[in-house]
Amino acid sequence: MKKHPLRSAGAYCAALWLGLTTLGAAAAPQYDPGASATEIRLGNIAPYSGPASSFSVASKTEAAYFRMINEQGGINGRKITFISYDDGALPPKAVEQTRKLVESDNVLLVFQSLGTASNSAIQPYLNGKKVPQLFVGTGATRFGDPKKFPWSMNWPPSYEIEGYIYAKYILETHGSAKVAVLYQNDDFGKDILRGLKEGLGTQSAAKIVAQEPYEVSDPTVDSRVLALKASGADVVVNAATPKFAAQAIRKMSDIGWSPVHLVTSVANSVGSVMTPAGLANSKGILSASYMKDPTDVTWASDAAQKEWEGFLQKYYPDADRTNNMTVYGYLAAQLMVQVLKQSGDNLTRRNIMDQAASIKDLKLGMLLPGISLNTSPTNFSPVNQMQMMRFDSTRWQMFGPVISATETAKK
Incomplete structure (x- = not known):
């Protein structure tokens, strides 16, 4: 049967209109609460x-x-x-x-x-x-x-990965050392501690000689520092937030205790931790980072x-x-x-x-x-790489390679 030309043209236009309408609907902005055109x-x-x-x-x-x-x-x-x-x-x-x-x-x-x-x-x-x-x-x-x-x-x-990185550093550079841990009694501190233990592996029980938790509501961590010193530890992992990390650094100086001291990335700010703790007191402290330090003249x-x-x-x-x-x-x-x-x-x-x-x-x-x-x-976890660094009493100095979580992680 022969098609009517006007009818065929009309059908084509209808199909075109439907296609454009569908395309427009697909391209229309979509919003949930909190978003609009402006x-x-x-x-x-x-x-x-x-x-x-x-x-x-x-x-x-x-x-x-x-x-x-x-x-x-x-x-x-x-x-x-x-x-x-x-x-x-x-x-x-x-x-x-x-x-x-x-x-x-x-x-x-x-x-x-x-x-x-x-x-x-x-x-x-x-x-x-x-x-x-x-x-x-x-x-x-x-x-x-x-x-x-x-x-x-x-x-x-991940704090767990960070703890794992510190464990590997301790094993590689202070293999016979005894380790003490100051940690905030929440997921932050517990994750650092867990990663540290996983990194130390079968040596964990023998190497970690003291674990001192503190609460964020505590006024100071001075008594915890004294307990860590009494353990005879050679290395301290300081898994504290800025206020308490600074207190621990200062207290160690006050009592004349100079262990190898690692602070976590949440508490390695020169302005909010090292300066309040005393720049001289902070000399030699170790940490890890993924950001450029604004006090580092390298940048x-x-x-x-x-x-x-x-x-x-x-x-x-x-x-x-x-x-x-x-x-x-x-x-x-x-x-x-x-x-x-x-x-x-x-x-x-x-x-x-x-x-x-x-x-x-x-x-x-x-x-x-x-x-x-x-x-x-x-x-x-967007950030899966870190690099070790050491504080020289004025700024952090990076050392060693960038370490990837996929290289250190639990295998």
């Missing part, structure tokens, strides 16, 4: 008060970074509204403030909430609500477990450091440039911006998590050379 709302909690308040510098830096991004036009034309509340490092307060962010402020996600205890307290709530808990301010291993907590992802390296002419300095000068002029939490917050904010850019016009919580789990070899200027960020659906 705005992206990010929530945050930080200890602006209390014993962990030195960490709040990270959130202040992130707020400044997002102000800069907004001045530059935002993310795909959308401005970032960054809502940050004080939790005083108190888990009940963290839960209260997080519920406020989600249920009253209608944030799209919670970004870079600080502290192990606070994040542990809010993790079940956010995962139950399917709200991304992205790039949290802790390396506790529970935030890099996509099977158990698919809506949580950490930012700093004085580095283009990335100059860019960081220019950012602080304009957007956070009161920042203490010796406090590496400004670098930490700067890098975390850059990673968040990268994920938002990748998300394009699909600003659903599901797509945000998918994009966060699709970071491939991302190099940011203030990361140490040789270190890049990578994630996948089975890897929720």
Whole structure:
């Protein structure tokens, strides 16, 4: 049967219209609460008060970074509204403030909430609500477990891996030494201790002669330091947050005790730890890092450091440039911006998590050379590389190779 030309043309036009309509629908922006054509709302909690308040510098830096991004036009034309509340490092307060962010402020996600205890307290709530808990301010291993907590992802390296790295260093350089551990009695300290024991392997029970936990509510750790000295240890692993790490360094000096001393990456800031503890008292301390240290003259002419300095000068002029939490917050904010850019016009919580789990070899200027960020659906830890360093009483000096978690990890 011969087709009627007008009828065939009409059918073609209808099919074309249907195809264009379907294409337009597929390309239409998609939003979950906290996102719109003009705005992206990010929530945050930080200890602006209390014993962990030195960490709040990270959130202040992130707020400044997002102000800069907004001045530059935002993310795909959308401005970032960054809502940050004080939790005083108190888990009940963290839960209260997080519920406020989600249920009253209608944030799209919670970004870079600080502290192990606070994040542990809010993790079940956010995962139950399917709200991304992205790039949290802790390396506790529970935030890099996509099977158990698919809506949580950490930012700093796993504390367990960090403890493992220190164990390998101890075995290689102080093989016959006795080891004592000062640790915060939460997931942070316990993960460092677990990684240390795994790294020491079958020698763990014999080599670790003292383990002294402290609570974040304790006024000092002086008595814990005295107990560690009494153990006869030659090496101390100091898994404390800045205030208590500084106290321990000073107390060791006061009692004339000079063991090989390693502090974790959360407490190696020149501004918030070494200076309060006394620069002379801190000489020779060891640690590991993945970020450029702003006090290190190695980076004085580095283009990335100059860019960081220019950012602080304009957007956070009161920042203490010796406090590496400004670098930490700067890098975390850059990673968040990268994920938002990748998300394009699909600003659903599901797509945000998918994009966060699709970071491939991302190099940011203030990361140490040789270190890049990578994630996948089975890897929720963006930073998996660190390098050892030694404090010379004025600055940190890097030594040895960049160590990858895949090289040291449990085999």
